[in-house]
Amino acid sequence: MENSDVHLPMLTSPDALAQRILQFVKRAIAEEMRDMQITLELKRDLDQYYRQCGASEVRYSDRENKNTEFMVDFCALKDRRLDTVLESEWNPNLDCIEYDFRKLLYFNAPLKVMVCDSPDYINTKLRAAVNFLGTRPCDYSQQETYMIVNWRGNRGVLNCHAWKPIETPVASENIKFRCIPGFPAVVSDKSPRSQEGWLGELD
Numbered sequence: 001m002e003n004s005d006v007h008l009p010m011l012t013s014p015d016a017l018a019q020r021i022l023q024f025v026k027r028a029i030a031e032e033m034r035d036m037q038i039t040l041e042l043k044r045d046l047d048q049y050y051r052q053c054g055a056s057e058v059r060y061s062d063r064e065n066k067n068t069e070f071m072v073d074f075c076a077l078k079d080r081r082l083d084t085v086l087e088s089e090w091n092p093n094l095d096c097i098e099y100d101f102r103k104l105l106y107f108n109a110p111l112k113v114m115v116c117d118s119p120d121y122i123n124t125k126l127r128a129a130v131n132f133l134g135t136r137p138c139d140y141s142q143q144e145t146y147m148i149v150n151w152r153g154n155r156g157v158l159n160c161h162a163w164k165p166i167e168t169p170v171a172s173e174n175i176k177f178r179c180i181p182g183f184p185a186v187v188s189d190k191s192p193r194s195q196e197g198w199l200g201e202l203d
Contacts, residue, residue, distance in 0.1 A: 014145055163176065
């Protein structure tokens with residue numbers, strides 16, 4: 001189920017996917033979902049989204065619907081080729097996040113998504129992600145995009161960043177994440193707008 005080196009268009013863009021996840025996060029807050037429920041309902045929501053986008057198959061663990069996971073939390077395929085692989089980790093510990101993030105590196109897919117809640121994965125501190133990616137012994141492809149969706153649950157803010165290699169091999173200084181337009185986004189009234197710092201996540 002691996003992609004070849006031939007360029008294939010993604011089923012969705014990182015920007016469109018970020019907006020879909022933003023809408024889900026707002027619903028999760030309104031319905032007061034817990035972590036385990038959030039993970040399952042996010043995958044169910046993305047199942048619907050990717051099938052609307054033209055996915056031929058979607059894989060994730062869902063016992064109620066008798067779905068089985070394919071090595072990662074969620075993946076979408078188009079004509080037996082991986083299109084998107086996604087991992088999620090709600091423990092803010094960086095080691096835990098990187099443990100799951102590492103799984104994405106072993107797949108050939110146009111879009112690789114890490115969903116997390118991390119104080120280290122905001123724009124001013126994305127050096128943690130840069131250091132992680134820059135020190136991994138793997139071959140990056142210019143046909144891949146890495147996306148970090150960081151839901152700062154304690155602050156009611158959703159951050160979304162993306163990076164696409166512009167040349168290979170990749171050096172750490174050339175890993176530059178862009179902030180997806182419209183983010184960081186306020187997702188609940190718990191966001192301390194007056195607290196110095198949350199808007200600074202754009203810096």
